[in-house]
Amino acid sequence: MKVLYAQSGGVTSVINASAYGILDEAQKAGLEVYVGIHGISGVLKENLLKINGKSIDGLKYTPSAAFGSCRRKLKSQEDINKLFEIFEKYEIEYFFYNGGNDSMDTAWKLYTEAKKRNTPLKVIGVPKTIDNDLPYTDHCPGYGSAAKYVAIAIMEATLDLRSMYVDSTRVFVMEIMGRHAGWLVAAAGLGWLNGIGADIILFPEVPFNKEKFLDKVDETIRKKGYCSIAVSEGIRYPDGFFVADMGYTDSFGNRQLGGVGFTIAGMIRSELSLKTHVAIPDYLQRSGRHIASRTDIEEAEGVGRQAVKLALDGISGVMVTINRISDNPYKIEYSTIELNKVADKTKYLPEEFHKDFEVTEKYFKYAKPLIEGELFPEFKNGLPNYTIFKEVDG
Template sequence: MRVLYAQSGGVTSVINASAYGVLDEARKAGMEVFVGIHGVTGILKEHLLKINDMDIEGLKYTPAGAFGSCRRKMKTQEDISKLFDVIEKYKIEYFFYNGGNDSMDTAWRIAQEAKTRGFPLKVIGVPKTIDNDLPYTDHCPGYGSAAKYIAISIMEASLDLRSMYVDSTRVFVMEIMGRHAGWLVAAAGLGWLNGIGADIILFPEVYFNKEKFLERVDEIIRKKGYCSIAVSEGIRYPDGFFVSDMGYTDSFGNRQLGGVGFTIAGMIRSELSLKTHVAIPDYLQRSGRHIASKTDIEEAEMVGRTAVRLALSGVTGVMITIERKSNNPYTVEYGTVELNKVADQTKYLPEEFHDDFEITENFVEYAKPLIEGELFPQFRNGLPKYTIFREVEEQ
């Protein structure tokens, strides 16, 4: 039996824990295990790595895509046919694609092609995204750790602001990833569990009202002297236009966003004459493994293991889901959903999780278990010891 695993889309701090779950479970089942380097882009080039005799234990502690990711969408029948040429050449029987919305679309297309050809290929989608916007699953591996990173970062930055505001910066703005869904920016409010967090949160689900926003900033400044703001990169005006974007699209046709933090800061400086500082965590928020959530790490591994177990039982054409059974104590079970139901769909932050500028207790109850616990990597020379496969750099 031969397995092919690959990573796709924006990476997370725990995607490699899912990789470890898939690869270790497959090896234990006596399979020959291959990895596609840089997702389907590498598979189309026959850039595969056999990992049966490799040490993969460090994957559980390593952020980002250890085997390389990609943002390639299988748009044409030519691409699909070429991919199957490789799959047939290497006699692959099981394919696990680890990614988000667009990746589930790719997995679905591959599953459909296998069905059309009568080819005995089992295809399972392994979810990951810091955006937490995949439908039919309570949450996604990668989100809990990114949420924890955001919550801690805004806490620490707000403490810095609180120290200096008397005759220095009065407003701090953090620009946070999240094109359409506000799950990640909402995490900036979790710091209030321990006494300090974002004073204002700008969600992509709430149309941006400049006047109302500036009134709230002014109100908070008058009340306590400083204001900490978390803004989603995807906030829009009522006419649907992004408050800020880079002016071009990526390979999936998505508008490239960025710079909204500086746009918001400019409004504050111009209208309220307040000294403002901006921070953009960017890659840091999705690859901050040093402070990752233990819950997230363990669940990421389990979705990988579950994918292999189900595929071996004959399941195909599905994505693994996480189903929450209880908050106290926090318990989950693992299920499935058909890939075509997930492909290119978005799960938005529910209205009961936020108001105009703040999160609600419902969101706190939802998110708190997902950021619990720590499972630190080993440190060497005062720095985390991460696993780096040099084969990924060979083209």
């Protein structure tokens, strides 16, 4: 029996831990294992890599998509037919797709096609996204580590600002990923658990009110002398338009966003005449493996192993989910949800997790277990020794 695994969408610092869980569990079951290089795009080109016999232990400590990712939706029956020709050629019986909302749509289409063709192919979705916006799961692998990165980054930047504000920069703005849901930008408030975090958080769920925002900045400056701000790339005006719409769409059909940090900083400079500094962590927040959460790493591997167990039990057409049983002690269990209930759906930051420009105690209770613990990579020459598959290049 043969397995095909592929990675899709925006990467995380722990997606390869899921890959490790799937590939290791499948090989332990005696299966022949292939990976698609650059996701479904690579599979369509028959760009497959056989894993059996290769060293995969380092995957657990390596960020980003070790086998290459893609941003491609299945839009034509021609592509679907081509994929099933490849599945038949390589005798693939199990397909695991590791991704977010759009990736689950791809998995759902392949599952429904397999049923229509009455083939034995089993399709399982494996969740990952730093956005934490997949419904029917308490949280998503990738979020805890990205949240930890954001929390630490804003803490350290705010300490820098606090040191220099007297006759230098008064306002620091950090632009955080998150198109529709404010889960990741909310993490900028986690530093308050240890005494310092973002003074103002701008959530995409809350329509941006320029006057109210500037009043809050002015109030914070008068109170403290400085102000640190975390802004989601996806904030919108009350009419629904993005504050930082770049005017075109990506390959998934999403509006391309960018530069909201500079837009916000420009408002502050022009209206309040304050010196500002802007930082955009961008890829760093989703690939910061050096400070990844142990909880996140272990759960990422766990959903991968669970996916293989489900497939071997004959289950198909589902995504693995994480159910929280308790907060203290923190305890979870794995379950499933039908792929079509997740595909192209978004879970927003609940209103009870934020108020005005801050996160609430309920958010602290939710997020704290997800960022706890560390599992550092091996270091060599003073740097992380990450696993790199040469087959991904070229």
